[in-house]
Amino acid sequence: MILRITFICAVKGLGLIPGVVGRFDSSNGLRVPHIGWNALQTTKDTEILDDVGGRHVYFVHSYRVMPSDANNEWISSICNYGDSFISSITRGNVHAVQFHPEKSGDVGISILKKFLDPSSSSKTKKSAIGKASRLAKRVIACLDVRANDKGDLVVTKGDQYDVREQSNEKEVRNLGKPVDLAGQYYKDGADEVYACLQNKHAFALFGITVVVFMLNYLCLHMYAKKILRYTSENVFVPLTVGGGIRDFTDGNGRYYSSLEVASEYFRSGADKISIGSDAVYAAEEYLRTGVKTGKTSLEQISRVYGNQAVVVSIDPRRVYVRSPDDVEFKTIKVSSPGPSGEEYAWYQCTVNGGREVRPIGAFELAKAVEELGAGEILLNCIDCDGQGDGFDIDLIKLVSNAVMIPVIASSGAGAVEHFSEVFEKTNASAALAAGIFHRKEVPILSVKQHLLQNGIEVRACDG
Numbered sequence: 001m002i003l004r005i006t007f008i009c010a011v012k013g014l015g016l017i018p019g020v021v022g023r024f025d026s027s028n029g030l031r032v033p034h035i036g037w038n039a040l041q042t043t044k045d046t047e048i049l050d051d052v053g054g055r056h057v058y059f060v061h062s063y064r065v066m067p068s069d070a071n072n073e074w075i076s077s078i079c080n081y082g083d084s085f086i087s088s089i090t091r092g093n094v095h096a097v098q099f100h101p102e103k104s105g106d107v108g109i110s111i112l113k114k115f116l117d118p119s120s121s122s123k124t125k126k127s128a129i130g131k132a133s134r135l136a137k138r139v140i141a142c143l144d145v146r147a148n149d150k151g152d153l154v155v156t157k158g159d160q161y162d163v164r165e166q167s168n169e170k171e172v173r174n175l176g177k178p179v180d181l182a183g184q185y186y187k188d189g190a191d192e193v194y195a196c197l198q199n200k201h202a203f204a205l206f207g208i209t210v211v212v213f214m215l216n217y218l219c220l221h222m223y224a225k226k227i228l229r230y231t232s233e234n235v236f237v238p239l240t241v242g243g244g245i246r247d248f249t250d251g252n253g254r255y256y257s258s259l260e261v262a263s264e265y266f267r268s269g270a271d272k273i274s275i276g277s278d279a280v281y282a283a284e285e286y287l288r289t290g291v292k293t294g295k296t297s298l299e300q301i302s303r304v305y306g307n308q309a310v311v312v313s314i315d316p317r318r319v320y321v322r323s324p325d326d327v328e329f330k331t332i333k334v335s336s337p338g339p340s341g342e343e344y345a346w347y348q349c350t351v352n353g354g355r356e357v358r359p360i361g362a363f364e365l366a367k368a369v370e371e372l373g374a375g376e377i378l379l380n381c382i383d384c385d386g387q388g389d390g391f392d393i394d395l396i397k398l399v400s401n402a403v404m405i406p407v408i409a410s411s412g413a414g415a416v417e418h419f420s421e422v423f424e425k426t427n428a429s430a431a432l433a434a435g436i437f438h439r440k441e442v443p444i445l446s447v448k449q450h451l452l453q454n455g456i457e458v459r460a461c462d463g
């Protein structure tokens with residue numbers, strides 16, 4: 001039997017395995033949840049982990065069990081995040097793992113194969129003690145998905161969020177098919193795939209804005225789930241889906257809560273969902289009243305699925321000011337002055353794909369959604385999107401220093417050096433890019449090789 005170790009606090013448990021479950025301690029600057037690829041250190045010979053020591057596997061959790069003399073004989077591997085914690089246990093033919101083998105690429109697949117067929121374990125065993133490592137920085141491939149004017153679902157790419165060609169026809173840019181590209185990026189070594197479903201209408205799923213009037217919600221829903229299922233059956237790294245996650249009522253008067261929408265995505269294979277506009281409204285309300293109602297989509301989904309499953313996507317625009325006193329929002333001294341020599345900027349949040357600005361800054365939003373239950377932040381920047389000039393380091397510093405949850409830097413990657421720059425100068429946990437991967441200008445492998453050469457830990461590409 002193989003089990004995933006799931007922890008429930010304040011519950012005595014069966015008492016089979018001695019140990020106490022505790023939350024990771026974020027008081028010393030550790031980002032919690034522990035999300036991403038971390039290396040295992042195997043501590044005993046087990047067939048299913050025979051060549052896994054020192055390799056990265058995918059974790060996503062906030063609680064862990066510490067090794068002790070009392071549970072030592074159970075432990076088959078440990079991992080380090082702040083402290084050493086137990087990442088797997090083995091006794092006889094019972095195995096349990098803290099990480100997700102089904103999301104751990106080739107390494108995870110080999111663990112599952114060996115569990116199902118122990119004779120497939122390598123005959124000449126490698127050293128059981130691997131080299132432990134830090135949590136790897138993640139490289140994420142982003143698919144911005146929407147329907148083009150013919151109603152086909154395509155991967156598109158914006159230029160400061162404008163996804164239409166500059167030609168007279170102004171068609172939606174078409175850079176490929178979502179499922180094909182997701183599969184390709186998995187093979188190329190992406191640590192996660194993020195699918196952003198751009199939509200004009202609250203009820204459109206997978207960005208199907210044109211056909212939405214012809215199909216009822218159920219058809220759309222089934223179509224979206226089919227695509228998601230197909231992708232999750234072929235992509236063995238985490239998959240996040242964002243866009244359109246909010247309450248809505250369809251044309252037939254049927255009400256769907258955001259929790260129902262999210263639940264369907266999770267059941268169809270998404271590991272995390274991402275909320276954009278609705279999180280902005282929730283944060284504004286929370287900052288205005290100081291009350292957590294528990295009713296916002298962010299709070300509800302986080303309560304049911306855990307905060308590690310909820311990403312908040314922020315779409316800010318840079319606004320230059322002369323002095324921090326000019327605005328009520330948190331500013332940062334910018335590395336390059338604004339057009340009129342301004343030395344400061346704040347980052348104004350937007351909703352509806354950047355079309356509407358809101359009276360809240362990225363700093364304030366990030367802090368508020370962390371309190372409301374977000375487990376991770378995807379930090380876009382409309383000014384940098386599709387420009388290829390690098391990430392907005394000022395913005396990423398501002399936000400990644402404001403919260404204790406992981407921050408994904410997004411928008412502007414144009415060269416491998418932009419990835420090392422963002423990891424060297426900010427506390428980002430991951431960097432996301434779209435255009436350079438879609439246009440095949442920079443392979444994911446080159447990004448990872450460059451990061452390794454610069455002493456930045458990454459997961460080795462399996463592909």
Ligand code: 1PR
Nearest residue numbers: 142158161243244276277313353385386411412433434435
């Ligand atoms: O508000 O909950 O329905 O969510 C809508 C989601 O759709 C938000 O997460 C928002 O970021 C996204 N979105 C809406 N319109 C657009 C658009 O581009 N017109 N895409 C959009 C945002 C930006 C990134 C992009 C990076 C990297 N996409 O996803 O991929 O900037 O690009 P680059 O590497 O080429 O620079 P809701």
